[in-house]
Amino acid sequence: METPLIQEKAKNDATGKSSKQDGVLEFQTVGIWTIMRQVKPHSWLFPGRYLLEEGKKWMEVLPIVYRFVQECFSVAPGMMIVYLVSNFWSSTESAIGLYLSSQILNIMQNAISSRKMDGYTLFRAVFVRIIFTFLSSVSSRLKKQTMSTLSNRVRYLFDERLLQANLRLDLPTHENPDTEENINKFIARTSQGGAWNLFNSLSRKLQISASIVSQVSILLGILNHQHGGLWFGLIYLIKGLFDIFDFQSIWESTAYVWDSNPHYRRMRSLMQMIKQTAHRVEIITDVLSDYIHQEWLRARKLLGDISDEYPNQLLDYERPLLRIFSSNISEDIPLVFYAIQIYINPKSFSLPSVALMQQASSTLTWTVYEIFRDENSLLQICHKIKALYAVEKTENKLQDGSLNYFGTIPEARGMDVIFKNVSFSYPKSTTGIQVIKNVSFNVKKGQTVVIVGSNGSGKSTLLKLFNRLYDPTSGEIHVDGHPLQDFVAADVRRSMAMLYQTYSHYPLSIQENIALGQPELASLLHDERKTEKIIERQKELTEKLAEAAKLGGSFELIQEQKQGFETVLHPTVWSWSTRSNDTSQAFKDKMAEVNNKADVSAGQWQRLALSRLFFRTASDRVRLVAADEPSASLDPQMEYELFERLRNLSTSHGKTLIYVTHRFGYLTKHADIILVMHKGELIEQGKHEDLLVKGGEYAKLYKLQAEAFMSDDKVE
Ligand SMILES: Nc1ncnc2c1ncn2[C@@H]1O[C@H](COP(=O)(O)OP(=O)(O)OP(=O)(O)O)[C@@H](O)[C@H]1O
Ligand SMILES: [Mg+2]
Secondary structure (H helix, E strand, C coil), rough: CCCCCEECCCCCCCCCCCCCEEEEEEEEECCEEEEEEEEECCCCCCHHHHHHHHHHHHHHHHHHHHHHHHHHHHCCCHHHHHHHHHHHHHHHHHHHHHHHHHHHHHHHHHHHHHHHCCHHHHHHHHHHHHHHHHHHHHHHHHHHHHHHHHHHHHHHHHHHHHHHHCCCCCHHHHHHHHHHHHHHHCCCCCCCHHHHHHHHHHHHHHHHHHHHHHHHHHHHHHCCCCCCCCHHHHHHHHHHHHHHCCCCCCCHHHEEEEECHHHHHHHHHHHHHHCCCHHHHHHCCCCCCCHHHHHHHHHHHHHCCCCCCCCHHHHHHCCCHHHHHHHHHHHHHHHHHHHHHHHHHHCCCCHHHHHHHHHHHHHHHHHHHHHHHCCCCCHHHHHHHHHHHHHHHHCCCCCCECCHHHHHCCCCCCCCEEHHHHHHHECCCCCCCCCEEEEEEEECCEEEEEECCCCCCCHHHEEEEEEECCCCCEEEEEEEEEHHHCCCCHHHHHHHHEECCCCCCCCCHHHHHHHCCHHHHHHHHHCCCHHHHHHHHHHHHHHHHHHHHHCCHHHHHHHCCCCHHHCCCCCCCCCCCCCCHHHCHHHHHHHHCCCCCCCCCCHHHHHHHHHHHHHHCCCCCEEEEEECCCCCCHHHHHHHHHHHHHHHHCCCCEEEEEEEEEHHHHHHHHEEEEEEEEEEEEEEEEHHHHHHHHCCCHHHHHHHHHHHHHHHHHHH
């Protein structure tokens, strides 16, 4: 079947910048896949230009590759030398082995043809061969031993770099798909190319080059003594190279492949629905089994016989008959040549050398392929090494300020915040519209602010601007009389306690989850020095954590856990089993125990998050406390207590309190300012009574809720 080929001019990327590599994009559909290839413009002009471009690429990567190799060496120079020498040994091993074997075979052939046996020479050759095998075993052992240590050290050296590089990224930069891809690609143990894999691939390519040189020279050495031998060798080489360059693998071009068949995708989505526990509850509740089954069958029918085999495979199936034949017939060329040679000069070749040639030709083909044509060609590896360092250099999108917040405003309990004509749209948005529009308000130290408004009106987004998770697209935010952007961002963040609508529970112990409200204290939990002072401080910390747990309403829940504060609710376990068809009950029980991921209720998660918030607010450094619907899953009793405790932070401790809620009542009545958001705009602001009198949106929503309660009362 001919595959449709569509050519299209490359479009400029999303930023509107036209990249230098812009050329023609070529699309091809094969099986369920679409393959997009970037076809280099002009490279056909003349080969010199192509080589020049390749050369430039090499010059670009070489300094970084040099640095990379140096750093890999620095983890254990001695061990690295042992590793590389044993690697080098194993790469030349086959060639030397080949040479030694050919010597033995030659001696034997001479003995057979002359019917005279030189025992000493034969045994010496066999002895050398055995010593060689012994040395190979030693080398292989050394290689494995050093590799284990080296791979750990190199992987973790670069993992730490990635960790560090990643931790310093701000939110907009982290959300950038390029950054994300760069980071994930290199975390240890990824098959893609953790640092060790890259080092190994690099050294492997060098070994292969060494092995090619050694193989070729030894072969030529053997064949040189035979009439027509060099020609024979050359023919084998050409045959090998023909095989390599005959097949166009997609790895050789800049290609992007995706499953574009809608029926195939639908089948996969349906299959995913039944696999995930998250969907199971709804599938059972809404009785979806028949629907899913029918839809799967329908998609299956529409898919027909379109294949999902890997594209390389499918392209191979479509190879024209002529090329298959020409490739196959090349198999026979050496044999034909051999036959002619024997016909002209029956003594020209020894049989062993033909066997050797055959073996050598296929190894050589493979090695050349690995260096130049593989998905991991030498240049590709160098580019990946370059990308490894690119993560380190990723620049943050938000520019940090230089003003020390605590130094500039040393003594204050609360915080003044002014928003002046602030507008904002998310960098990654499906609509591209402003979600905050020209918002202005003024909050004073110790005030309680309540933000209300319908879903999607921009309440949560507003909170994200307070601590510079994002910067406004226009307008200004002032904190204590200075532009927010002038302060060191981390300083400002330390002076705030924020509980967002979607909060995290880290895969750490409950105790640590709460303690992370004040990271400088949290490290005390794992302090190994058991001095009297440390033990005393740890005890104090435990008491403070219990206090925060009580304020957040999670104390009882924690006490109920078998391991109390030490419980890890969502541990990251890495496990696998083999042969699970004949497992005993004890085996299964242990498996379940290891994988135990306890869940707690939505309200209980919220209580744990609140406990962390309260632990953070216990620090005098915190001057602004913001909570985004912290009572959404709480029972009325807990909700009331929470309001009281949070209000206490502003009334008794003088902290500024910002509270986002859908519930009108207790807090809104006590609020110093209510901000009413609607579709990104701040449509009303003021105190409860004033807004009621005004009779606008707030009054309308308030009455709606109040009436609901009233009518309930009437029903009772
Ligand atoms: N990370 C994001 N990327 C792009 N758009 C977003 C993002 N987060 C929110 N939005 C959009 O911004 C708008 C405001 O969302 P926001 O979360 O601030 O609303 P909200 O008032 O907090 O709503 P809710 O009451 O549902 O919590 C919405 O239209 C939303 O779709
Ligand atoms: Mg929200």
